[in-house]
Amino acid sequence: MPPQSGRREFAAEVPGDLPSLTPGAIPLIDVTVSGAKAGDLAQASLVSSTRFIKLNAAVWSNSTVRVMARNISGGHVRSRGGEAVGGGGEAARRVA
DSSP states (O other), X not given: OOOOTTOOEEEEEEOSOOOOBOTTOOOEEXXXXXXXXXXXXXXXXXXXXXXXXXXXXXXXXXXXXXXXXXEOSSSOBOOOTTOTTTOOOEEEEEXX
């Protein structure tokens, strides 16, 4: 669906896996999203579904979205080549 009038939408993908996460771990991943500006809405998602990792995203600085991947499982979450138990590619999207 195209953006509504007055909105802009950009997307970026980062290939690779999240690191293995200990309970409560919160690694930060910076993703370049050309055109992102402070105050823009940012979203992040994993390629594969998991209920053990919660992602938050925010425009950190011009053209940079910071993604926080938090282990909410209470146990160790291992990344195994994009499987749902630990990883996948991260993607950040900005909508303004």
